[in-house]
Amino acid sequence: MEYLSTDKILVIDLNAAQVEEEELLESLVEEKIGGIGIAKYLYEKYENDDPIVIGTGLLTGTTYPASAAGGITAKSPVTGSVCHCPVIYKLGVEIKYSGFDYIVVKGRSDSPVYLWIHDGVADISDASDVWGKDVWESTDELRKFVGDDLLQTMLIGPAGENGSDYAQVCYNHWSSPDRFGFGKLFGAKNLKGLAFRGMGLIEVAEPEDYVERSLEILKQVKENSFLEKKGLGQILTALGEEGVSDWIDPVTHRHSADYFTPYASNTALFLDEDPGLLEESKKEEPGVLVSDIYALLGFKNVGLSVKDAGHALKACAKYGIDPFAVAQLSGKTTLEEIKDSFDSINGEITIPGSGLFTPWCPTGPIFNDFNLSGKDEIMAWWERRQAVSMIFGIQPMFSLMCPELTEENMLELASLGTDLELTQEILDAVIDDILG
Amino acid sequence: MGIKINALKCTNCMACEMVCSYHRDDGFAFLSACIVAYRAREKKDYFGVLLKEEDVLIVARPEGLEINKIGEEADPDKEADASAKPMLLREGCDFCEDMDDYGPMCVAFCPVDAITLD
Numbered sequence: 001m002e003y004l005s006t007d008k009i010l011v012i013d014l015n016a017a018q019v020e021e022e023e024l025l026e027s028l029v030e031e032k033i034g035g036i037g038i039a040k041y042l043y044e045k046y047e048n049d050d051p052i053v054i055g056t057g058l059l060t061g062t063t064y065p066a067s068a069a070g071g072i073t074a075k076s077p078v079t080g081s082v083c084h085c086p087v088i089y090k091l092g093v094e095i096k097y098s099g100f101d102y103i104v105v106k107g108r109s110d111s112p113v114y115l116w117i118h119d120g121v122a123d124i125s126d127a128s129d130v131w132g133k134d135v136w137e138s139t140d141e142l143r144k145f146v147g148d149d150l151l152q153t154m155l156i157g158p159a160g161e162n163g164s165d166y167a168q169v170c171y172n173h174w175s176s177p178d179r180f181g182f183g184k185l186f187g188a189k190n191l192k193g194l195a196f197r198g199m200g201l202i203e204v205a206e207p208e209d210y211v212e213r214s215l216e217i218l219k220q221v222k223e224n225s226f227l228e229k230k231g232l233g234q235i236l237t238a239l240g241e242e243g244v245s246d247w248i249d250p251v252t253h254r255h256s257a258d259y260f261t262p263y264a265s266n267t268a269l270f271l272d273e274d275p276g277l278l279e280e281s282k283k284e285e286p287g288v289l290v291s292d293i294y295a296l297l298g299f300k301n302v303g304l305s306v307k308d309a310g311h312a313l314k315a316c317a318k319y320g321i322d323p324f325a326v327a328q329l330s331g332k333t334t335l336e337e338i339k340d341s342f343d344s345i346n347g348e349i350t351i352p353g354s355g356l357f358t359p360w361c362p363t364g365p366i367f368n369d370f371n372l373s374g375k376d377e378i379m380a381w382w383e384r385r386q387a388v389s390m391i392f393g394i395q396p397m398f399s400l401m402c403p404e405l406t407e408e409n410m411l412e413l414a415s416l417g418t419d420l421e422l423t424q425e426i427l428d429a430v431i432d433d434i435l436g
Numbered sequence: 437m438g439i440k441i442n443a444l445k446c447t448n449c450m451a452c453e454m455v456c457s458y459h460r461d462d463g464f465a466f467l468s469a470c471i472v473a474y475r476a477r478e479k480k481d482y483f484g485v486l487l488k489e490e491d492v493l494i495v496a497r498p499e500g501l502e503i504n505k506i507g508e509e510a511d512p513d514k515e516a517d518a519s520a521k522p523m524l525l526r527e528g529c530d531f532c533e534d535m536d537d538y539g540p541m542c543v544a545f546c547p548v549d550a551i552t553l554d
């Protein structure tokens with residue numbers, strides 16, 4: 001596969017400590033397009049080895065607006081079935097530019113390992129120096145070891161190592177959309193995680209047309225008045241949770257965006273530092289970056305102060321546990337009790353619809369109404385929108401905000417980018433296959 | 437003509453970096469960008485934009501603009517970022533003079549209009 005692709009699938013066998021490469025065939029893209037369309041195909045191909053498939057969308061890391069996302073596809077310890085967790089921040093893009101479109105991790109290692117993937121090369125590395133360490137320490141240590149502060153990581157913390165049901169795979173230092181306990185799956189494989197860095201080049205079949213259309217779409221996107229807003233609080237306000245924005249205001253530092261995503265949906269809370277500080281803080285860990293609106297709301301609802309909620313989110317990110325599950329299931333109401341409860345979190349959280357996609361994303365439109373009405377119509381739209389976002393690699397929260405990102409123009413750009421004729425019929429078939 | 441960066445408006449999305457590199461590489465990459473969203477201090481939520489012009493490195497920090505002549509020692513307390521070093525080896529901003537239909541790509545593609553033409 002020559003275009004919008006690295007042309008490579010990495011297959012890592014943890015049992016045999018072996019790394020193999022497969023070519024990404026154009027025929028597979030013609031049939032499954034990309035992202036979770038192909039990840040599901042690879043999952044089924046290697047199903048007997050309980051694989052974890054990490055992949056990126058066909059448009060990930062390009063000039064298509066919000067082309068930030070990758071995905072993790074695996075059997076969830078929480079639901080017992082195959083689920084898809086978005087990869088956000090700048091990590092999805094780094095995966096693609098590190099040289100592989102898809103990474104299949106199968107089997108189980110005898111001893112703790114991490115996968116170091118960079119510039120088209122993959123190594124299974126001894127993780128004994130970071131096993132037992134929390135997500136922040138491990139990320140910092142790997143960055144130091146490699147000598148690159150821009151290393152992007154996908155790691156578990158003690159929760160995953162100890163087999164906690166709601167262990168989360170974290171991205172760099174931060175919590176992720178993982179509500180599926182994928183951290184437990186990593187831990188069961190003796191896999192501390194993956195570290196990515198890449199300086200690759202992605203070829204485009206019709207670069208000029210691709211970029212021109214991207215800019216036209218971006219201009220339409222920018223017409224949206226919601227883009228005057230920023231951050232988590234405004235999303236919650238739009239969803240009817242009026243009080244959260246004012247509540248987090250006193251500790252809000254800045255808002256940042258995932259790769260090329262016009263809405264800045266990540267909010268940094270400063271907990272041990274003046275939130276008005278513009279210079280670089282002298283403190284090593286002044287706060288926490290939050291992308292999980294429902295975890296934040298959950299800690300508010302148990303009665304924590306905003307600072308304690310921030311500290312709870314930070315503690316969850318370090319321990320590598322789903323903060324929403326902690327807020328929902330711990331039954332605790334003080335910060336200290338919450339921190340002490342991590343090893344005993346169990347019970348059920350609701351995974352909506354057919355259980356394939358994470359309720360980290362609100363289960364309906366944000367800021368715009370997309371002309372939808374009625375619960376069933378909204379749920380069907382939401383599942384389809386999640387599937388489409390994760391096929392093409394679009395930041396899944398932003399795609400709930402922005403009607404200008406259409407299936408039609410994603411297909412158009414995918415066709416321009418690859419020189420393949422990718423049609424609505426093909427997309428419909430891929431979505432049907434994913435949704436079952 | 438000059439490029440003006442409002443680091444407080446910037447959301448660290450890297451769009452400028454991608455399109456700047458694209459205008460030199462004709463493919464998607466980050467390798468050749470002379471404008472970079474610096475993002476290595478993520479635990480401190482400290483980010484801004486670096487721009488290499490012919491003989492100066494402009495660091496658009498949230499607290500203000502800093503202009504360093506290339507070759508001179510930068511303030512050691514204000515080390516720019518892990519991204520700064522490789523920048524020095526790259527070509528400086530040419531205002532995308534070859535991109536007739538667009539003008540400066542970083543200006544056209546910044547989703548929040550944090551980069552403007554002076």
Ligand code: SF4
Binds near residue numbers: 543
């Ligand atoms: S004007 Fe062009 S060359 Fe200069 S920084 Fe912007 S994108 Fe790069």
Ligand code: SF4
Binds near residue numbers: 445449450453551
């Ligand atoms: S494109 Fe704009 S918002 Fe994004 S990193 Fe560059 S200056 Fe910042």
